[in-house]
Amino acid sequence: MALNAELAAFLDLVDEGRDAGRPAMHEQTVAQARAEFERSTQELGWPVAGPVTVSEHRFSGRDGAQVPARLYLPADVPERRQPWPVLVYYHGGGYVVGSLDSHDQVCREFCWRTPCAVLSVGYRLAPEQPFPAAVNDAEDALVWLWEQAPALGLDRNRVALAGDSAGATLATVAAIAAGQGGLPVQPCLQMLFYPVTDAAGSTTSADLFDQGYLLETPTLAWFYDHYLPNVEQRSDWRASPLRAQIPAATAPAYIAVAGFDPLLDEGRAYAAHLRAAGVPVTLHCQADLTHDFLRMASITPAALPLYETFTAVLAQALHAKA
Template sequence: MSERRKQDVERVPLSSIAPDARDLIQAYRESGEISFQDVPLATARDNYLRGCEANGLPRADCAVVRDHEVPVPGATLRVREYRRDASGKPPAVLFMHGGGWVIGNLDTHDAICRTLARESGAAVYAVDYRLAPEHPFPTPLDDCAAALRWLVDHAASLDVDVSRLGLAGDSAGGNLAAVLANTQVLLPRACIVRAQVLFYPVTDLRGETASYQRIVTGFPLTANSMHWFRDHYLRPGTSLDDTRFPSLFSPLLSPLLAPRPSNASLFLLSCGLDPLADEGVAYAARAIAAGARVEHHHLPAHAHGIITSAGRIDTGRVMLIRAAAFLRETLLHNS
C-alpha cells in the first residue's frame, strides 16, 4: 500500500486496543514502528527471537524436553519433544511455529510448547522446518509433512498414541497445520487428525479481505508485513488463483480453499486488529458448516501475536491455557 493510501486509513487509537495489550502497542508506536519488513532479514530474525524472549511466558518445567533428528532430502530436521510426564502413552500434537515462514525457530516458541504439553497432557513435537527465502514453498510444508510421517512411523518407539493426533500452530505455523489437516495426500496412510489448534492462522494467502485494508499501520504485523512474508515464501510467478479457478497448489497455500475441509475438532483464535482477522473467522465458519466441533475465540480489541507475547499480555496466556484444555478434552477425554 502506498504512503498516500496509508495516510487515508484511520489509525486505530490506543483507546480502542485492549488494556492488557495497550502498553506494548504504545511502545511500538513511540519507537518508530519499525517492523519486520523495515530491517535486513537477519535483523528481523534476531529481533523476533529477542521479542519472544522478552515478552513470552516463563519456560515451564517438563519431565521430558529432547531433540530428535529427522532426515529429509538434503537436510536433517530437528523435532523437539515436550512431555509433562516421563511415563505413559499420551496423545501426540505436532506443532508448527509462526513467523511468516521466514523468521522464528524452536526457541521462539519453546515456552508455548512447554505450556501446551504441561496443561494438555499430550506429547508435543515442535518442527524446526527450514525457512524461506532460502527454502521457499513448498519446502517448509514438505518438512512439516515429513515430520508428521516420522512421528507416525516411530509412534511405538516414541511411546505415543497417534490415533489421538493433534496439529497446532500460530500464524504461518497455523497455515502449515491447517494445510496438513485439509490435505489427505500429505497425511500418512490411515492417519486421522483429531484436533486442530490454530492461533490467528494464515488461511488465505490472496490477502484480499477487508482486514487487510483496515490494518495497515500502527501494529507490528500489518498488510504490508504479510505481503513481505508472502513474497519471501513464494517463488516469483507463483499463482494464488481464486475460488473460480483453483489450481492444484491453491489449497497448499490457502487452506480456506481446500475442496473438502477437515472435520477435525477445531480451536481457533482470531484477533480483530490483525490483517488475518477475516480469514480466520471465515475458516472457523467453514469448519462449522462442514460439521466439525469448533471453539472459536474472536478478540476484537487485540492484535496479532498475543500468544508469543503471553508473558506481557494476560489474554494471550488465558487463550493458550484454554487451547491446552481443548486438546486435553478432545484427545484425552474423548478418546
C-alpha cells in the same frame, strides 16, 4: 471492544522505537528480521506453568532435507499417561522468521497444562527454501511421528495438530492432507491460532489494521515475496487453504482469532469454509488482543489464562480417544 490496555501501551513503545529509527520487519534484511524476532522472544519470556523434559530430534524430509524437531514431555505429573497423546506444533513467523526456540515457551505451556507430549517442527524457511518446502516438512513430520511413536512412548492414534499464524496454515494443510488419506496420522483436532488462509486475497481487516497492531500488512507482503515469489502459487490451496476442497474426513477445528489483527477476517472466513464442508468448528475471538497473543503472557495478564481455555479443549480431544 477496546484494545487491551497493556498491549496498547506495548504498541506505543513499538511506535516510539519506530520514531527513533528502529525499522519495521519488512524494512530489514532476512538475517536482521530473524535476529530481531529471536531477540523479542527473550524479551517476552514468562515463567512457564510447570516442568517438562525436552529432547532434540531430526528427521529426513522427502527431498533429503534434515529437519529438526523438539519433543516435550510433561515432568512430575502425578498420573503418568504413557503412551502420551501428542500435539504436533508448527511455529509462526511468516515462513521466513521463527524457530523451535521462538515458540519454546508456547510448547511448554501446552505440554504441561494439557498434559500431553508436544512435537515442535522446525520446518525449513524461505527465502532459502520457498514454497512448498515448509508444507512438505509439515507433512513429513507426521510420517516420522507415525514411525517413531512406539519407541518414543507416544500414542500415534491420539494426535492433534496446532500452529499459529503461518504455522496454523501448515497445521490445517496437514489436516486436509490427512483427511484426503495421504498421511498415516489421522488427527483428532486441529487448533489454528490467527491463521493465514488466503495469500492471494484481500480483506477488510487487513486494510483496517494494516499498521500499528504488531503484524502489519506490508510485513505480510514481505513474507509472501520471500515464501511465494511465484505469484501464481499464492492461489495454491497449500498456501491459501481458504481455496481448498475440504474432505469430509478432515479433523474438527478450533480456530482462535484476535480482534485487532489483519488476519481476523481470514480466520473467520476459514471457519465458515470448514463448516460449509461439514467439518465441526469452534471459533474463539479474543476481541481485545492482537496477532501473536500466544507469546504475550509477559505483556498482559489476559494472555496467560487463555492457555487454560485452549488446553482444556485439547485435553478433551486427546483424552477422549484413550
